[in-house]
Amino acid sequence: DGGITQSPKYLFRKEGQNVTLSCEQNLNHDAMYWYRQDPGQGLRLIYYSQIVNDFQKGDIAEGYSVSREKKESFPLTVTSAQKNPTAFYLCASSIPGRQGAGGYTFGSGTRLTVV
């Protein structure tokens, strides 16, 4: 069963702590993305990666970091520099450059809360 798996589903972070959100896909997609979703703000792009060992900042990259050591994996670290990290985080993947090929496939999300 191909798809994207995000873990954990719920995550609690203490002030000043770094946390890492996992995103794994077995769709053989080259491109992967991280979005942050806040009420009334839609989906805002944090980071994206078109290929292994390469990634680019999105619209709201400050306070976040990523790595892309494997095609299947694109973990997101929320650092202590991110002042308002409470949000719903969505990972997605796609076949880059092939518009219309089903669009993005999304993971089920991680809800991060600062305590």
Added chain:
Amino acid sequence: GENVEQHPSTLSVQEGDSAVIKCTYSDSASNYFPWYKQELGKRPQLIIDIRSNVGEKKDQRIAVTLNKTAKHFSLHITETQPEDSAVYFCAASSGTLMYSGGGADGLTFGKGTHLIIQP
């Protein structure tokens, strides 16, 4: 870069009536327009998409129309049912590999419409 505006932010309709959600885009190079449905606490899922060489596409009770000249596209849901209640997102893409505000495929999302189906 691309800018996608989506209206309304909230739409309430009676069960059985039709619902229309509208989006405008700014980049005339955009040529792929998907719509996603997100139920509460779940992942967005692609429900229908359209390419710029087509003016309308239908899939059972849902349809999407595209007006390239006016740079707007709309989602139409007929005979609405309770399970249609969700947040709907439109998006636009130029299909390029260069980042244009939406990632490798250039997907830029609207802010979403919360569709409420009243029984």
